[in-house]
Amino acid sequence: MHSxxxxxxxxxxxxxxxxxxxxxxxxxxxxxxxxxxxxxxxxGITPYDATHIGHAATYVAFDLLVRAWRDAGQEVVLASNxxxxxxxxxxxxxxxxxxxxxxxxxxxxxxxxxxxxLGVVPPDVFMGAVESVPAVVEAVEKLVAQGAxxxxxxxxxxxxxxxxLGDVYADLSADPDFGEVxxxxxxxxxxxxxxxxxxxxxxxxxxxxDPLLWRxxxxxxxxxxxxxxxxxxxxxxxxxxVIARDALGLPFDVQGGGADLLFPHHEMSTSHDxxxxxxxxxxxxxxAGLVAYEGEKMSKSRGNxxxxxxxxxxxxxxxxxxLALLAHHYRGEWEWTExxxxxxxxxxxxxxxxxxxxxxxDAAPTLDAVRAALADDLDAPAALAAVDAWARLSLEPGRDxxxxxxxxxxxxxxxxxxxxxxxx
Ligand code: 5CA
Ligand code: ZN
Numbered sequence: 004m005h006s007x008x009x010x011x012x013x014x015x016x017x018x019x020x021x022x023x024x025x026x027x028x029x030x031x032x033x034x035x036x037x038x039x040x041x042x043x044x045x046x047g048i049t050p051y052d053a054t055h056i057g058h059a060a061t062y063v064a065f066d067l068l069v070r071a072w073r074d075a076g077q078e079v080v081l082a083s084n085x086x087x088x089x090x091x092x093x094x095x096x097x098x099x100x101x102x103x104x105x106x107x108x109x110x111x112x113x114x115x116x117x118x119x120x121l122g123v124v125p126p127d128v129f130m131g132a133v134e135s136v137p138a139v140v141e142a143v144e145k146l147v148a149q150g151a152x153x154x155x156x157x158x159x160x161x162x163x164x165x166x167x168l169g170d171v172y173a174d175l176s177a178d179p180d181f182g183e184v185x186x187x188x189x190x191x192x193x194x195x196x197x198x199x200x201x202x203x204x205x206x207x208x209x210x211x212x213d214p215l216l217w218r219x220x221x222x223x224x225x226x227x228x229x230x231x232x233x234x235x236x237x238x239x240x241x242x243x244x245v246i247a248r249d250a251l252g253l254p255f256d257v258q259g260g261g262a263d264l265l266f267p268h269h270e271m272s273t274s275h276d277x278x279x280x281x282x283x284x285x286x287x288x289x290x291a292g293l294v295a296y297e298g299e300k301m302s303k304s305r306g307n308x309x310x311x312x313x314x315x316x317x318x319x320x321x322x323x324x325x326l327a328l329l330a331h332h333y334r335g336e337w338e339w340t341e342x343x344x345x346x347x348x349x350x351x352x353x354x355x356x357x358x359x360x361x362x363x364x365d366a367a368p369t370l371d372a373v374r375a376a377l378a379d380d381l382d383a384p385a386a387l388a389a390v391d392a393w394a395r396l397s398l399e400p401g402r403d404x405x406x407x408x409x410x411x412x413x414x415x416x417x418x419x420x421x422x423x424x425x426x427x
Contacts, residue, residue, distance in 0.1 A: 006125035007115040013417040019074030020378035044247035046260035050110035057294035064333035082250035083126035120321035128250035151177035155207040163220035168233035171217040185266040240271035253280030323348040357394035362407035366414035
């Protein structure tokens with residue numbers, strides 16, 4: 004699958020600090036990519052609707068991590084998926100009478116446009132669930148052969164030409180480390196599994212939490228050749244497990260997404276990767292807080308959405324949107340309001356004014372402060388405050404300019420661009 008064009012990342016003097024981020028498992032700050040190479044998998048969209056501000060906040064958060072790693076001299080490999088076949092997509096297509104493939108292609112293209120406008124660095128590997136089917140089939144066959152997966156009979160009418168081959172589920176009892184990612188109680192796991200796409204009530208499973216790996220063909224649903232599994236389509240968690248494994252190798256450094264993915268999605272995909280890759284999946288899990296709107300989590304299923312593409316169509320500058328997002332720490336849970344956008348637009352104007360001269364206050368301490376803020380769990384609000392302070396000084400009427408440094412505004416402008424992804 005094609006991703007989107009890469010933004011220019013200007014060179015900066017010096018080098019960024021080693022980046023520490025919050026590990027969702029332990030709650031501690033960790034050096035998530037200690038080596039020269041940082042490998043990250045960021046879960047992609049399910050393309051049945053346009054990119055909303057919550058999605059954008061999550062992708063901008065992980066984009067800060069990519070930029071901070073690069074600034075620290077690390078080679079970054081980024082992979083992402085598009086869940087271009089799944090229940091919510093098929094349900095939406097059925098409800099609106101659109102072909103599910105057309106819906107997915109249209110919304111994926113719009114997502115790519117939104118990411119380009121917001122200056123998000125594209126993934127090196129961008130893979131659709133549909134493209135991953137042969138690799139998923141091979142992985143599920145391997146899990147079955149290992150005794151880590153089993154078949155559950157399907158209802159009459161399901162299973163196409165071979166109805167005796169059932170749906171395939173992972174046997175979580177084959178993974179002694181299951182539960183080690185989120186570290187939730189059993190009750191909490193069962194509650195979240197039911198709430199977030201799981202099927203604890205499905206008859207024939209060994210454990211209500213066992214996740215679907217391969218769903219056999221059903222009338223009216225798309226299906227693919229599943230080799231020894233029989234015709235069907237991939238389960239959600241195994242899709243990400245396989246795409247991450249093939250793109251990055253196992254183990255890899257960070258698996259990221261919004262906080263709603265910690266359980267079951269990242270717990271399950273890490274469990275699959277553990278069994279597929281000698282006991283190791285993602286080393287660190289990082290999650291962005293969920294953005295609310297009108298009092299509730301912004302979500303496609305609730306419909307309380309603010310779309311990036313609609314803001315753009317209304318003439319809002321994408322960089323004002325990016326600044327509005329960066330004004331909130333990525334881990335916080337916050338509510339989007341009109342005031343966020345007004346503040347973002349005002350900050351963009353101020354910064355543009357402030358970097359418009361040739362000379363200005365020394366840029367070095369500000370660059371250091373921005374780097375220090377980002378290295379400390381991607382503290383974008385602190386980074387913005389450091390730039391604000393420089394801009395305030397630079398714009399102070401009648402200030403003494405005798406100590407100004409030639410080229411300082413250029414350094415600030417490039418730092419804002421390279422590290423915060425804000426093109427002035
Ligand atoms: N395709 C799957 C991941 S494999 C998926 O969750 N798609 S999604 O379109 O529903 O969400 C895409 C990303 O946006 C996920 O990381 C999700 O956690 C994040 N996200 C969804 N809603 C919000 C929100 N309100 N605030 C912040 N992030 C959100
Ligand atoms: Zn995912």
